[in-house]
Amino acid sequence: MKRSVEKVFPRHDSPHMVGDGFRVYNLIPGVGVTQERISPFLMLDFNPEIDFGPSKHIRGVGAHPHKGFETVTIAYKGSVAHHDSTGKSGIINSGDVQWMTAGAGILHKEYHEKEFSKKGGPFEMVQLWVNLPAKDKSTPAHYQAIAAGQMGKVMLPDHSGIVNVIAGKFQHTEGPAQTYTSVNLFDIKLEKEGETSFNIPVSHNAALLVVNGNIEVNGEQAKEHHFVLLKNDGEEITIKATDKAVVLFMSGEPINEPIASYGPFVMNTQEEIMEAVKDFQKGKYGVLD
Numbered sequence: 644m645k646r647s648v649e650k651v652f653p654r655h656d657s658p659h660m661v662g663d664g665f666r667v668y669n670l671i672p673g674v675g676v677t678q679e680r681i682s683p684f685l686m687l688d689f690n691p692e693i694d695f696g697p698s699k700h701i702r703g704v705g706a707h708p709h710k711g712f713e714t715v716t717i718a719y720k721g722s723v724a725h726h727d728s729t730g731k732s733g734i735i736n737s738g739d740v741q742w743m744t745a746g747a748g749i750l751h752k753e754y755h756e757k758e759f760s761k762k763g764g765p766f767e768m769v770q771l772w773v774n775l776p777a778k779d780k781s782t783p784a785h786y787q788a789i790a791a792g793q794m795g796k797v798m799l800p801d802h803s804g805i806v807n808v809i810a811g812k813f814q815h816t817e818g819p820a821q822t823y824t825s826v827n828l829f830d831i832k833l834e835k836e837g838e839t840s841f842n843i844p845v846s847h848n849a850a851l852l853v854v855n856g857n858i859e860v861n862g863e864q865a866k867e868h869h870f871v872l873l874k875n876d877g878e879e880i881t882i883k884a885t886d887k888a889v890v891l892f893m894s895g896e897p898i899n900e901p902i903a904s905y906g907p908f909v910m911n912t913q914e915e916i917m918e919a920v921k922d923f924q925k926g927k928y929g930v931l932d
C-alpha cells in the first residue's frame with residue numbers, strides 16, 4: 644500500500660546565517676510542519692549550494708552547547724572542521740556525515756575546514772537534529788564520524804542512480820549509523836528519469852527534502868528545495884526524478900514524550916531545561932576555547 648503525500652512545502656522565507664559560515668533555510672519546523680508529525684526530528688537547517696570565496700578568515704560558528712538530542716551534519720559539498728569539549732576533533736568532507744550524540748551535554752564549534760576556507764568553493768550542507776528518548780538523554784556525549792566510503796551503498800537498477808544509506812535500512816542494505824530509536828536516513832541520487840521504490844514502516848513519520856533537481860514522489864510533484872511530508876497510511880514510497888536529483892529522505896519512529904526546548908537544549912520538562920542552562924553556566928559541559 645502506497646503512502647500518500649500529506650503536504651509539499653515550498654521553501655518559505657529568506658535564509659539566515661549561523662555564525663558566519665552557514666547560510667541556511669530552516670525547514671523543520673520553519674515550513675510549518677508540526678513537532679508531532681515530524682518526531683523524532685526536531686530541526687532541519689538546509690544550506691543550499693553557495694559559493695564561498697577564498698578567505699583568510701575562517702568562517703563558522705564558535706563554541707556552543709547542545710544537550711538532550713543528536714545533531715547530524717551531512718556535507719554534500721565543501722568541508723567542515725569540528726572540535727568539541729571531549730577533546731575530539733575531525734573534518735567532515737564532501738560525502739561524509741557526522742552523527743553527534745550530544746546526550747548529557749557537549750560544547751563544540753563548527754568551522755569551514757582551513758584549506759577549503761583558503762581556496763573557497765561550492766558549499767552545500769544539511770544539519771538535522773534527532774531527538775533522544777528520555778531514557779537516553781543523559782548518555783555521555785560522543786559522535787560517529789561516517790566517511791563517504793562507509794555508507795551502505797545501493798546501485799539502483801537500469802542506471803537509475805545510487806543510494807547512500809546513512810542510517811536504517813533501504814531495501815536490504817543497512818547504514819552504519821547507530822541510532823537510539825528506529826531512524827532511516829538516505830542520501831538518494833537519481834539520474835534524470837531514474838526511479839526507486841522502497842518500504843518504510845507505516846508507524847514511522849516520513850519526509851524528504853529535494854536537495855537538487857525535481858522529482859515526483861508517489862505521483863505528486865516536488866521541486867528543488869521543496870520539503871515533502873508523507874502520511875502514515877502505507878509503506879511504499881516511489882521517487883522518480885524528472886530531472887537529475889538529489890533527495891534526502893528521513894523517517895523515524897515518533898518519540899511520544901513531552902518536549903521542553905530552549906535553543907540548543909531539548910529535554911522533557913521545564914525543570915530539566917533550567918537545570919541544563921544552569922549546568923552550562925557552571926561549565927559542566929567542559930571547556931572549549
Ligand code: MN
Binds near residue numbers: 707709714751753
Ligand atoms: Mn552545533
